[in-house]
Amino acid sequence: MVKEKSTANAAIDYRAIVRDMAPLVASEAREAEAKGDLTKPVVDIFLESELVWFMAPRELGGGASSIRTCIEVLEDLARSDGSTGWSLMATSIHTLYASGWAGDEAIDAMFGGGRRAIVAGMPGPIGKATKLADGRFRGSGRFGFASGSGYADWFLAGMTLSENGEVVRDEQGAPATVTFYLKRDQIEYVPNWDVLGLRATASNDFVVDDVTVSPDFATNVRTYTPLRGPASYRMGGLAFGAAGHCAVVLGMMKRALEEIAIIAAGKARLGYNGPIGSHPMFQKDFAVQEAAYTSLRSRVIEIFEELEREAEAGNPPTPAQFARMYQFVSWVHEVGPEVVRNCHAWAGSAGIREPSVIARCLRDASTARMHSVADPIKMVNAAPHLIEQYADQARDRG
Incomplete structure (x- = not known):
């Protein structure tokens, strides 16, 4: 087993790192979009600053950051560029999965001898695996959306587990799953990411x-x-x-608000007496959109910090807490792209002539909205728990 490493990284100010690299991220964003992957200067800072491991355990050389730090770091980075924030979100969280849940032999392979793995992949159980008589697992599958895979050296691959031709069921009766941890040379990499938004995330397939x-x-x-x-x-x-996905969308919202505040201050439009930024119609609309951003941000942090406190007390999330969490994941992805779209609409021609940061925000936020983590079914699944909670409160009040 890997020996505990220095915990000096506990003092790293990851938000300061992200703030300092913001000009570089902004200057590299267009080239990264054209490339379909982050550029080398940005990846180099990820590695040199140890950002990739800011969520990993300290005993493996990571930062073991609090959930609030996770949200704030990813929000800040996505504020500089959505694809960059999304890529770090994916690799840092998948590295957390591997470093926290992989067995000791896998940890030695990924983190032993001074190594620190960078993990991408798809933990969703897309593949199929069987458990062999000797205890090993054999699996296959084609996986998509391996964000950040351009600079990863390990891959996660989620599998539904079968034994003797039958799907194995867990204690709740759901299909049992396992996640494979694979070196890059154990997978076939399929560079096929050609999309509207989040273009620079290298969210390619692998087999x-x-x-x-x-x-x-x-x-x-x-x-x-x-x-x-x-x-x-x-x-x-x-x-x-879930927290990471919320954080990235929050970053896109904030950047769109900042961009339109600058654009509107100097933008004339027929029918307006002076710049649109000084008109009550724009000002009222901006205040509404800013309220959506700040209220969502506060509630998201509150929800995840509550889960963190419960976990630290030894309590896993209850079904009701999990429902509330996914209710807000879905809601952030519903409201966030609308805030960005509203800001973009006020931008006029500044939102359609490249290079346009606010146009990139729109593309990225619209693409983030398509992720399965944001599917409206999360609201449907959350509703019974929320209804029961309100009914109980009413009964308690008498």
């Missing part, structure tokens, strides 16, 4: 073709019992993923 791994390389990241890391990991890897 796992009949790969066999030992049990330590195939564990369940959906449990609330990580094998290492801070107590906050007990809120589950999915909670970190």
